[in-house]
């Protein structure tokens with residue numbers, strides 16, 4: 846009985862260890878990359894800071910209506926105005942993950 850419990854505990858601990866990075870990669874990758882690469886200019890909540898002057902606010906419903914996922918991907922890959930381009934620095938998958946996160950704000 847005692848052995849069974851400790852085996853269950855070990856399995857739970859393993860799941861917690863393995864589960865976290867998996868979740869990060871699948872659901873949270875876009876959010877995590879956004880926080881690291883974009884939030885300093887576009888704000889954690891999508892409200893553009895001075896460094897992202899000319900950019901719309903990503904949490905604005907009107908802005909969301911006016912931009913497609915494809916355009917966000919292109920803006921990230923090629924850059925825009927003073928915004929640096931990210932192609933070559935991020936993989937296409939990472940760029941898509943960030944764009945999907947931006948479109949979900």
Ligand code: HEC
Pocket residue numbers: 879882883884885886887896897898899900901902916917920921925926927928929931943944947
């Ligand atoms: C150094 C500051 C800076 C960083 C970092 C930055 N941006 Fe920008 N971004 C800007 C500026 C400035 C503009 C406005 C460009 C223009 O139209 O002149 C902009 C524009 C945009 C636009 C178009 C907005 C619109 O209203 O058309 C999108 C989408 C965007 N950025 C997404 C991102 C994402 C996603 C990241 C992270 C991968 C990122 N940006 C990183 C400064 C930044």
